[in-house]
Amino acid sequence: MTIIQIQIETSPIATWQLLDEFEQEHLTDNHLIGACSVFTGKMRSSNHNDEVIAMTLEHYPGMTEQQIRTQVDTVIAEYPVDACLVHHRVGEVTPGDSLVLCATWSAHRAQSFRACEEIFEALKSTAPFWKKETLANGDTRWVESNTKNPRP
């Protein structure tokens, strides 16, 4: 039974503390876990050669969690993991802030690595989040992408 925690939050993501607490709470007694892979994304102060001073992350409450969960379920069916933790920030952020955390635990490294990467890529291409940047001159703009409606 995989332990899955998915959380969307407006408060800062304390990445390393969250991971520490999650392991303490759920995994200390599981000595069959041999590997943990983590990916974190942070806000950069530069995008398309412009200085970015702030960003607003909008999402679709409800669908976001559901969509991430669907993706996690699909990925771990192929790369079984013992635990999966996904946190995503929304609201107002500034450069250096953590935006996303994806972590997976498994018996051996191949699954945890592949699962972590695939879950993150799936989140990035299908979870309903949108970024609006504020540039140094005060202008705002939506970050654009070419993600498509994922046909089942």
Added chain:
Amino acid sequence: MTIIQIQIETSPIATWQLLDEFEQEHLTDNHLIGACSVFTGKMRSSNHNDEVIAMTLEHYPGMTEQQIRTQVDTVIAEYPVDACLVHHRVGEVTPGDSLVLCATWSAHRAQSFRACEEIFEALKSTAPFWKKETLANGDTRWVESNTKNPRP
């Protein structure tokens, strides 16, 4: 200039605390970092279907650090990263203990992911560490592998 820290230690690896401290010390002002990838390996209580109750990690002091550094340099020449942290435990360990930590920071996720994975694989196949397991019945045995002498 990439910040590189490589450490071999006999005391427990406090993974998340180490990462927190490393970021605080070296990376808080770098707002061009958009991604961090981490891989950690822990001791499992099972190997080849036998219960393992303890393990001794031996290494070749000096060569180990040098070999890991050579591998890190080779990998980051291909996948540039801003920072790389590698910790490896040696000595006596028990199930659940962290054995190795490999983390990379970069502007975008592709480099940090690939660099982290490649550095870890290179460490695993070339760094001079050896594991000796103690089984539940008290027997000890060397863990075997087929790693080869890396021809330049």
Added chain:
Amino acid sequence: MTITIKYFASLREAQGVAERTFNSSEVHTVADVIARHELAFPENTLISVNQVYAYPETELNSGDEVAFFPPVTGG
């Protein structure tokens, strides 16, 4: 037939509202809902019905929640 419609990000800004309700017996699919918008959606617009990705041909039932939004940019 009552349909709740939601818009996100640039589409919300373009529509000027975050949500509206359609009451009509002539709406059967997402395409019917799209046709009732004065402002055309960009070609790359994504669609969901009841918070699951959907398509213009997706059939609707009364009470459904339909959302329109631009390509996603999370992570």
Added chain:
Amino acid sequence: MTITIKYFASLREAQGVAERTFNSSEVHTVADVIARHELAFPENTLISVNQVYAYPETELNSGDEVAFFPPVTGG
């Protein structure tokens, strides 16, 4: 010519010592050092000279540190 020889892991156990010193004018390569061992090394033995991976044909200088060890199992 003085060569320091180190053994690790199962090779250290097999040799019964962790380190020994060779003093000989007839040692020119790693292969010469190997030939002077009574106990044959396993076929998959790895070699380093001055803490860098090396090979039987690697030439030696006085003061070099030669190591023999089994395939590695870190990580």
